[in-house]
Amino acid sequence: MNYSRVVILLVALGALAACQSKGSATGGASADTSPTLATVNGTAITQNFFDFYIKAISGKPASNLSPDQHQQALDNLIRAELVAQQAQKDGVDKNADTQEMLELTRLNVLQQTMSERYLKDKKPTDAELHAEYETQVANLPKLEYHARHILVATEPFAQKVVENLEKGGKFDELAKKESMDSSKDNGGDLGWFTPDRMVKPFADAIVSLKPGEYTHKPVQTQYGWHVIQLVETRDLAPPPFDQVKQRLEQVVQSKKFKAYTDDLLRNAKVDKKAATPPAPKAS
Numbered sequence: 001m002n003y004s005r006v007v008i009l010l011v012a013l014g015a016l017a018a019c020q021s022k023g024s025a026t027g028g029a030s031a032d033t034s035p036t037l038a039t040v041n042g043t044a045i046t047q048n049f050f051d052f053y054i055k056a057i058s059g060k061p062a063s064n065l066s067p068d069q070h071q072q073a074l075d076n077l078i079r080a081e082l083v084a085q086q087a088q089k090d091g092v093d094k095n096a097d098t099q100e101m102l103e104l105t106r107l108n109v110l111q112q113t114m115s116e117r118y119l120k121d122k123k124p125t126d127a128e129l130h131a132e133y134e135t136q137v138a139n140l141p142k143l144e145y146h147a148r149h150i151l152v153a154t155e156p157f158a159q160k161v162v163e164n165l166e167k168g169g170k171f172d173e174l175a176k177k178e179s180m181d182s183s184k185d186n187g188g189d190l191g192w193f194t195p196d197r198m199v200k201p202f203a204d205a206i207v208s209l210k211p212g213e214y215t216h217k218p219v220q221t222q223y224g225w226h227v228i229q230l231v232e233t234r235d236l237a238p239p240p241f242d243q244v245k246q247r248l249e250q251v252v253q254s255k256k257f258k259a260y261t262d263d264l265l266r267n268a269k270v271d272k273k274a275a276t277p278p279a280p281k282a283s
Helices: 003-025 047-058 068-091 098-117 126-139 153-167 173-178 182-186 202-206 239-264
Strands: 036-040 045-046 142-153 189-193 218-222 224-235
Touching: 036 047, 036 068, 045 047, 045 068, 045 189, 047 182, 098 182, 126 224, 126 239, 142 153, 142 173, 142 182, 142 202, 153 173, 153 224, 173 182, 202 218
Parallel strands: none
Antiparallel strands: 036 045, 142 189, 142 224, 218 224
């Protein structure tokens, strides 16, 4: 089971349970007229709510549950409702962080629902998918790089490594002796990678080298000072269309919904204040 999904769902259930409790307390009529499976201090847990809970955590209908699974799931909802009620009694729902969490949950639920509703009849066509595929392929790196590096703490030390190389020192031997990176055991070998996987100063240095060359000026990153050698390059073949089709569908759908929200934004009255820096914390 995906535990992060369960945590998110429990937050959503907490929000729903809180709304459900508020509705009961104020005598508000509910559109849910399905049978009641349990009541918790007067608050009903309905069949529709139970079915939604099961579908959300398992992706399958509640009718697939065995009697024992059904009872365990219902007990979980009863406990969730009890905790939500106690939270309200203790004033937890008035806590600023709790209110903000509930508001974020409301926004997420409504946005997800609107996304599903808007995209329901907008399934990407093959033409749209192939166009997106071509766009993605055009933006992919064209080469993979095989490199070694020697990582040290200071620039003067890195410059001494360069001087040793210029005098004929072996890169892999110097890496084993001087590097503080875990790759030292392999002579500084980093294997194959694309530049986008590396921090920018390192990537910029790599793409400027020819196979066999190394950086005569040490390269600084947040990790320290690097002396980098490019071993070889090879063409990077894009993944086949069929292999990434499902991901392409998600990208196209995401772009369609963004276009929809862009249109909402153009027609909305938004008053955005300039950001102000937070006040310094007292020491």
